[in-house]
Amino acid sequence: MAILMTEGLTKNFGGLRAVDSLTLGIEEGKLTSVIGPNGAGKTTLFNLITGMIRPDAGRALFHGEDITHLPIHQIVRRGISRSFQILNLFNELTLFENVWLGVQAQQGHGRELLSPADALGSVEAETHRIIKEFGLAGKEEVPVKLLSYGDRRILEITISLTAKPSLLLLDEPTSGLVSEDRKRISEFLKKLSTRLTLLVVEHAMDVVLSISDHIVVMHQGRLLAQGTSEEIRANPRVQEAYLGGQYRLA
């Protein structure tokens, strides 16, 4: 069953059609990857789904509910979370504080004006638990800007998860990583995919092909093809149009 449906989703930037009447269904519990050359509209698609920008036409349905015009935080509360290609963290804050803020949002204490923040035991415990779970323990007090890039990548995903989403959108989670870290992330994603639905934009084909249950290929804002790794690998249109001979699908 599709957890997320887009129907004729369209977005123009000036004269450019970034996403062009895209109709798509994302299967619950699967890991779906979106691939396509630069400018294919992948990030725009993410921005449309998560309410950062509004489509010119079409709509997005989450669990059958129209979420097209909901504000970001409403979409997050309904269970869609995302990470960003360009790291989007609270850079001046420590790792602990980053996660803490996410946990607090999820537990809904933000409206408390007069209680001391330090006294929120459940938030603190959950924060420690999550940090440990994702292998970041020991670095709690390090300001995020001083963390290694790999750790920050992990953190980017970690704090997206504090919202306890049922659908997580990951925008190039391995972008800028060396192969060792990349492996670490792939493992991580595989583990995650057992718990929730993932939608991943990824350039690293090795990662895509090894982890995806389902692959969506976009080209110039349109849906070019979709299917399993094998089907995509075998698809001549994808080979020709998308890769243009530059890449080979290994």
Added chain:
Amino acid sequence: MEKKGSTRISRRTFVKGAAAGVALLGSGAPPVIRRALAADPIYIGVVSPASGNYADHGMMERLGMQMAAEEFKDKGVLGRPVKLVVEDDETDPQVAARKARRLVEVEKIKYLIGGVSSSVAVSVGEVAQRYGALYIASNQNSDTLTAQYARRCVFMVPPDMAMALRTQAPYLLEKVGKRWYFFTHDYEWGWSGTKWARIILQKAGGTDLGESKIPLNTRDFSAFLLKARAAKPDALVITVGGVDLAALMEQMHEFGTYKETTLVMTLINLEDLWAVGPGKMEGIYWMEWYHEIEAPGVKEFVARYKKRWPGAPIPVPTANTLNGYIGVRELLRAVDRAGKDDVTAVIKALEGHTVRDSLKHDPIFIREWDHKFVWASYVVRSKKPDQMKDRADFAEVVRWAPGKDTVRTREENPVNLGPYPGQ
């Protein structure tokens, strides 16, 4: 914000004037030191604009105050020297109140003077009343300072707008016509100008053609001028002051309004005329005082002014100068009469006192029940540039009325000043 305009000051005279201002700014040295120097002087705190829109008016009144203080240089008061401590009120009532508080609270000064704009006068009056100091409002013309804001500790030197219109309006009815249109600066002082004019016009059976209320800080009057022109009045009766007045005069000249109607200023200061320059303003004005009047002592006073302030921005004393002079002089004389340096005693010495050497055609009577200085004021007609014998000779006096005939009576203005300080 009474009647202020701006003054053309050449760079050279400005520098000299500024130097004069520095001489007055006595607050530089901490009072502890100052007190060590002289045997317990009588201090007078001057709260007067040295910056902001009315800096030029403030300077002119301070020159007069200084002249009065210097008269007591040799003999002193109660055997004590006299010192003026000057603070800049920036033409902002909040700042004025702060400076006044500083003077009475830190420097323990008992006597305050100054206040070119009504809001400053009200706020300084408030401070004086609360701290039990004596405040002489030297240069604000609003009616309210001796009415709703009347206080036991506050005295008002200049004539108010009721006196202005009762002096001027009969002349207009007689010589100009009975169809009037009003420009009213949209605040206390402006309203009172138009209010008194209307009362007199109505009594005379004239025609009220309407009124334009002009917001403060209006830069462009063209729309108002268009409206006034459409009414075709005999007289355009203007109660507009502050920085706006200069712009208004400029634009009346631009639109040629003076050719179509008689321009009437219910109050104008020489500073305003000086700023706009000769030939720009034709009309009939009310002035508190004019340096060419033939009253006893005026010639000597003008000569003394010219000698004392050769580099002053305006070469002749203005009404502001006179009021500043009279304010300080009468205050010091009252201290002398009281025989002691005590606010209540000095208030009592001022109340009901008559001043013969007023430099106007009638003596000053200081009314005990509203603390108003009652004295004459003047109606003048502008001179054409070729009739002027020098650049300050803007006008000829066409009528004057004694203060007692124009001032509000007790029935018209029933006020209660409350108890004396400390009682």
Added chain:
Amino acid sequence: MTEFLSFLMNGVVLGLIFAVVALGFTLILGVMQVINFTHGILFALGAYFAFSMQKHVGFWLALILAPLLVGVVGWLLERLVIHRTYGGNPLFGLLLTFGLAMALEEVIRMVWGKAGYSVAAPRFAAGSLDLGFMIYSKYRLLLAALAILIILLVWLFLEKTPYGAIIKAGASDAEMVMALGKNLPRMRTFVFAIGSVLAGVAGVIAAPIWSVRPTIGTAILMPAFVIVVLGGIGSFWGSVLAGLIVGVSTSVSVMFWAQISDIIPYVIMTAVLLFRPRGLMGEKSVLEV
């Protein structure tokens, strides 16, 4: 009706001056992302320079020279201090220019004195003209013509010259300008100078009707704010349109309820913001992110 026409026309003339001031302001705001509080002072400087020059060189030459001189002042301000705030906290540029404006206003007081001066209109434009349906000030007609000319020149510059294209690109994307291989710092200085010239020229032409005094700069600044917010940041025609709206609404409201004439623009602005948060012609701008 005739009366209404004359108020309308008067408002248009006022609006045109406002528009020229606001154009310079929004240009600097759009490209540099600096709320330039010195804009009012540059306006005042234009008026003062013209006042001092006219005695020697006459109206027309002063009309050219004074704004250029203001442009030089703007250029110096930008080169010496303001450029250091680019890209930082937007508050820094704002406070820096706020302080500069304060200091420069005092400098004006020190140089030209605390009081105001009246500035004569050129002799050929003094007095009023009978237009048949109304009598109107000749100088204001001249002023309207000059303002329209200036607005057109700015428009031509932005639309028809390559430099204009870069400025427009620079307003939306600094990186793009870099990518075009242009010298961004130099372009910014140039734009700042252009903005200053616009402030200066507005000051020059407005001086004869408003007369000059140190506070004149502060007085013109607030209408500029309102116009830019009302028209939409960075929008050329938005500024012109909003300038006219402010001018006309101020003037026409005098006919009906004069006391509120200076509140009217703010009321319009607030109402517009409720329904169009980016102003009349504003688009989603980089400034918001």
Added chain:
Amino acid sequence: MGRGNAWRKRLANPMWAVFLMFALFPYIPYIGRYISLGTEVVIWSLFALGFNILLGYTGLPSFGHGAFFGIGAYAAGIYFLRVSKGLWGPLFMSALIAGIAAALIGFLVAKKRGIYFALITIAVSQVFYFIAFRWDDLTGGETGLSGIDRMDLGIPGLLRIDLSPPLTYYYFVLAIFILCTLLIWRIVHSPFGRVLQAMRENELRASYLGYHTAAYKWAAFVVSGLFSGLAGGLYTLLINSAFAFVLDWTQSGNVVMMTLLGGGTVNFFGPVLGAAIFIVSRDLLSAYWESWMLLYGLIFVVVILFIPSGILGLIGGRKQTVLR
């Protein structure tokens, strides 16, 4: 996060030093005599602390905050003169009405940030300036309101304190300041306060964590407006009058400058230090030199160019850790 030394930490808080210094102010030789200046410093400190909830903690450059101070000032004055002569009534109204105004303006600006936020707050706050000047029946127009007395502070049957002497009013204001400071301290260190700081660091990320950022900004705006308004009310009682000049936009500039000068972006007490330096130096400068505005403007320039994190930032030399 250890709570073992919580008490020691609490006692080491610079807050107590600040309170103590203010408490001793009237006994400082010479300057201590100038009590109403001291009162003014305390009032502006409260204003700046309230303002800093927005600037320092939420990262919103409001440039129209003088409006709330002014609205509070008028609310207190009008309530006193028109409705009921009391001490707490006017003060309560000053906070309440300013809070309501902030709530209304908040709707217009809650979705904005950065320079656009600054621009709109400036322009909108002007509306109140004009209202104060024009609505003479209510505000007294240019002449303002006067005759606003300080009523006795009293607990019926127990004690009465006459607040009209400057010294007792100083301590009254100080007591309110201390209460408000504790409250503001509490707020910025609450879960809510942390969300504000998160938005300052990265608003987009905050909304992707599920925070309704516009609502939080709005709330911060209102809270900040409440304290600013209360400061305005205290000011009205200090000068026994209210004038439209308090609504002038230069006042808004002043509070931003105070906050920044002291180091409000890096330290909770930056605004207090900034207010003290700003007010005292203005008072001294303007007494000694006619052209003090020149120097004053240049101080702005120097601070922005060379010590943008303020005096405490300069001394502390580090950026504030935002949480904790």
